[in-house]
Amino acid sequence: MENRTVGSYVAQDFRTAAIFNKYGIDFCCKGGRTLDEVCDKKKIRKADVEDELDRLLSQKEENNIDFRQWPLDLLADYIEKTHHRYVEEKIPVLLQFLNKLCKVHGDRHPELFAINELFIGCAEELSQHLKKEELVLFPFIRKMVDATISGRELDTPHFGSVQNPVAMMMHEHDGEGERFRKIAALTNNYTPPADACNTYKVTYAMLKEFEEDLHKHIHLENNILFPSAVVLEQKFE
Numbered sequence: 001m002e003n004r005t006v007g008s009y010v011a012q013d014f015r016t017a018a019i020f021n022k023y024g025i026d027f028c029c030k031g032g033r034t035l036d037e038v039c040d041k042k043k044i045r046k047a048d049v050e051d052e053l054d055r056l057l058s059q060k061e062e063n064n065i066d067f068r069q070w071p072l073d074l075l076a077d078y079i080e081k082t083h084h085r086y087v088e089e090k091i092p093v094l095l096q097f098l099n100k101l102c103k104v105h106g107d108r109h110p111e112l113f114a115i116n117e118l119f120i121g122c123a124e125e126l127s128q129h130l131k132k133e134e135l136v137l138f139p140f141i142r143k144m145v146d147a148t149i150s151g152r153e154l155d156t157p158h159f160g161s162v163q164n165p166v167a168m169m170m171h172e173h174d175g176e177g178e179r180f181r182k183i184a185a186l187t188n189n190y191t192p193p194a195d196a197c198n199t200y201k202v203t204y205a206m207l208k209e210f211e212e213d214l215h216k217h218i219h220l221e222n223n224i225l226f227p228s229a230v231v232l233e234q235k236f237e
Contacts, residue, residue, distance in 0.1 A: 004034065006025055006035060006038060007219070008031075008223070009035075011223045011224050012057070017216075019053060023049060024042065025038050029170075029178075031222055032222075071145060073142045075220065079138075079225065084130045087126055087217075094119060094123075094206055094207065097203040099116065102116050105200065115186050129176075132165070136159070140157050144236070148235070153236075170222055176218070180211045183207060183211070187207065
């Protein structure tokens with residue numbers, strides 16, 4: 001089998017994300033690494049991973065959406081309306097719950113303060129990140145698609161090339177990926193302690209869901225939308 005990148009597998013079929021998660025392989029922020037690289041670094045038998053990938057990819061999945069075939073403006077709209085909206089809705093609830101947990105359970109579980117601090121940082125950084133995408137990067141992607149369809153010339157954006165905001169967004173994705181790796185470690189992979197109340201359990205479940213959604217969100221951008229936008233811009237040169 002050719003030595004493909006991890007991100008290309010997930011771009012082909014998102015079900016492969018579960019396999020990479022099982023082996024502790026980051027498919028979103030570090031999706032540009034090849035299977036050889038990650039298996040070598042993690043001391044994993046590449047053949048074992050490939051066998052699981054082959055078995056899964058040979059199974060048909062009727063509901064598996066091939067986002068690679070979507071027009072880029074539609075994909076940007078989908079990311080904004082699905083994943084950006086999800087982040088905006090969940091952040092205030094999680095901040096409220098984590099603050100409550102710190103007050104009620106912080107004396108017995110001091111790790112809650114570190115988790116809360118990490119998520120506050122995530123909330124602040126991610127909120128700014130989404131606005132930059134919505135106000136700068138995504139509108140330019142839509143302009144490129146419109147110019148392609150209409151045949152009109154494309155004005156050079158103030159940021160020079162689309163590669164510049166793309167590089168910035170991917171760097172910020174790396175930061176959020178690292179932040180959630182720390183949260184996952186502090187929560188024992190979102191496993192509530194034995195004395196956890198219902199709010200405790202719900203908060204950990206919400207954090208886990210938030211991270212999973214963030215992985216899908218970053219995957220769609222890093223592995224599909226952003227590289228396709230770079231290729232599209234080159235057609236105007």
